[in-house]
Amino acid sequence: MNEYIGLILINLGIVFNLVSCLGLVRLPDVYTRLQSSTKAVTMGTSLVLLGIAIFTGSGSVIAKSLLTGFFVFITAPTAAHAIARSAHNSGIRVERITAEGLIGRTIEYELLDVIRVGEKFEKDRFDFFLETCPIFDLEESLTEQQLFERVSKILAPRLNMEPETLENKLLDREQEATTALAPRVAFPHVIVEGKNMFEMVIFRARQGVNFSADAPDVKAIFVLVGTEDQWHFYLRSMAALATIVREEDFFDDWLAAGGIEQLHQLLLERSRRRHNAD
Amino acid sequence: MENLIYFSMLVLLLASYLGLYRVIKGPTAPDRIVAIDILGLILVNFCALLTVLTGEDFYMGVALAWALLSFIGSIALAKRLEGKEFDE
Numbered sequence: 001m002n003e004y005i006g007l008i009l010i011n012l013g014i015v016f017n018l019v020s021c022l023g024l025v026r027l028p029d030v031y032t033r034l035q036s037s038t039k040a041v042t043m044g045t046s047l048v049l050l051g052i053a054i055f056t057g058s059g060s061v062i063a064k065s066l067l068t069g070f071f072v073f074i075t076a077p078t079a080a081h082a083i084a085r086s087a088h089n090s091g092i093r094v095e096r097i098t099a100e101g102l103i104g105r106t107i108e109y110e111l112l113d114v115i116r117v118g119e120k121f122e123k124d125r126f127d128f129f130l131e132t133c134p135i136f137d138l139e140e141s142l143t144e145q146q147l148f149e150r151v152s153k154i155l156a157p158r159l160n161m162e163p164e165t166l167e168n169k170l171l172d173r174e175q176e177a178t179t180a181l182a183p184r185v186a187f188p189h190v191i192v193e194g195k196n197m198f199e200m201v202i203f204r205a206r207q208g209v210n211f212s213a214d215a216p217d218v219k220a221i222f223v224l225v226g227t228e229d230q231w232h233f234y235l236r237s238m239a240a241l242a243t244i245v246r247e248e249d250f251f252d253d254w255l256a257a258g259g260i261e262q263l264h265q266l267l268l269e270r271s272r273r274r275h276n277a278d
Numbered sequence: 279m280e281n282l283i284y285f286s287m288l289v290l291l292l293a294s295y296l297g298l299y300r301v302i303k304g305p306t307a308p309d310r311i312v313a314i315d316i317l318g319l320i321l322v323n324f325c326a327l328l329t330v331l332t333g334e335d336f337y338m339g340v341a342l343a344w345a346l347l348s349f350i351g352s353i354a355l356a357k358r359l360e361g362k363e364f365d366e
Contacts, residue, residue, distance in 0.1 A: 007282055010327070014286045017323060021296035024316060030308040033300070037312060041319045048323050049341075052330055061329060064338035068326070068345055072319065075349035079315055082356040087308035089360050 006055025009047050016044030030087050031094060038080035045072045125233065126240050130267045133200040135260050141207035144174065148188070151223050155199050159192055159225060166192070166225070180215030185245050187238060189224040191231075198226040198233060204263060206255060220245065220254055244270040280331070287327055294320045311355045318348025 023036025049069035053062040134154060142150075148170045152163040159166070169190045173179065180186040186209075201223045203209075208217035222241050226234045244250065244267065257263050297320060300313035325341035328334075 003279065007279070010286060010330075011282070013323070014289050017320060018289055018293045021293035021316065021320070024300045024313055025296045030306060030312060033309060034312050037316045041316050045319050045323055049326055052326050052338075055330060058335070061335045061338055064335065064342055065326060065329075068322065068338065068342045071342065071349075072322065072345050075345065076315075076319060079349050079352035079356070080312075082353050083308055083311050083315065086356040086359040087306075090308070092306055092308060 002054050002057055006051045006053075009051030009054065011051075013044040013047030013049075013051060016040045016047060020044060029094060030092055031084060034080050034084050034087075038076055042072060042076040045069070045076070126237050127268060127271050129198075129200050129237070130271055131264065133202060135202040135204065135263045137260060137263070138203055138205040138207065138209075142205065142209055144209060144211055145171065147203065147205075147209055147221065148174075151188070151201060154201055155223070155225055158199050159194065159197055161192060166190070170223075174211075178212040178215065180211035180218055181242070182245065183215050184218055184251055185220045185222070186211050186215065186218045187222050187224065187241065189226075189234070189238070191228055191234075192225055194227045195229055196227060198224075198230045200224050200237065202263070202267075204254065204257075219251060240271065247273075283327055283331055287324065287331075290320055290323055290327070294324075307359055308356075311352060311359065314355075315348060315352040318344060318351070322348075 017040070020037040020040030023040065024033050027033045027036055046069045049065040049072070053065040053069075056062070136150075138147075148167050149163075151170065152167040155161075156163040156166045169192065170188055173190050174188065178186075179188045203221040203223070205219055205221065208219060209221065210216045211218050224234060224237060247270065250270065253266055254263070257266050294317055297313045297317045301310050301317070304310055322341045322345045325337045325344065329337040329341075
């Protein structure tokens with residue numbers, strides 16, 4: 001009878017072990033792998049050792065197997081904890097598990113929110129705009145005018161304006177003085193009529209947009225359109241963007257980012273740094 | 279009865295191959311450390327089953343020693359990964 005109980009326990013333990021190794025292969029990142037493997041292997045090993053203790057029934061084997069099981073029960077979770085902490089400290093990120101099409105960018109925002117709560121960081125209005133404003137990744141190389149045409153199509157409905165009016169305003173503003181404030185970044189901005197409106201739209205141009213002779217290859221374009229009463233916020237946004245863009249490695253990250261979502265995240269992270277620096 | 283034990287060892291062998299795959303494939307250092315940790319515990323299982331198969335109880339002593347050593351190894355590797363010395 002004891003033999004059968006022992007065998008059942010051993011085989012149950014083996015199944016746990018196999019499942020944990022399957023998890024090691026199938027799961028996407030180190031944290032989930034730890035999660036599946038160490039817990040299941042601790043359980044599996046303990047079951048096997050318990051099963052052997054019952055199966056053999058000889059004194060010294062029982063003593064040693066129970067002792068081993070006891071040690072495994074203590075040491076395996078401890079080791080898993082140490083590995084998880086070191087992985088976290090050495091900067092390994094949590095991989096996305098849900099299919100991208102299903103969730104958009106909510107998980108990353110939730111994680112960012114968790115970080116913010118942890119650091120007692122309050123999102124200001126500018127961060128809110130960074131989070132929600134449309135970002136476009138321009139595959140093709142555009143001229144300045146084509147770019148403004150696009151901007152107008154996107155923003156005019158939100159501002160209750162005709163696209164042509166907005167486009168002309170942007171072009172006029174550009175002619176007064178170039179808005180490419182640095183060789184690789186431009187802030188086209190105009191004040192429009194109306195009340196209490198502010199819109200921002202961001203472009204990444206890998207191919208570059210020709211703004212002026214000084215800035216023939218603009219990679220990042222931040223378009224700001226606001227009404228007169230938003231003047232204060234308008235200036236603050238410009239200042240914040242300038243701080244973000246001024247950092248040395250900004251353009252490396254900006255051009256390397258994989259998609260729209262990563263661009264949003266990049267800007268938000270940089271904006272957070274700005275708050276910490278204050 | 280004996281066949282069932284043999285079969286269990288075969289399954290463990292399969293499991294250890296899966297672990298080995300993760301050791302080789304990576305892609306990051308912690309992934310490999312996790313996989314090695316798990317491989318150590320699979321080996322403990324293996325030794326324990328050998329006790330049953332051969333009736334020699336010193337294999338259980340090997341299992342005990344291996345369990346403790348693999349724990350120390352994992353901790354050391356994890357510490358090393360953090361860039362700390364072992365006594366920190």
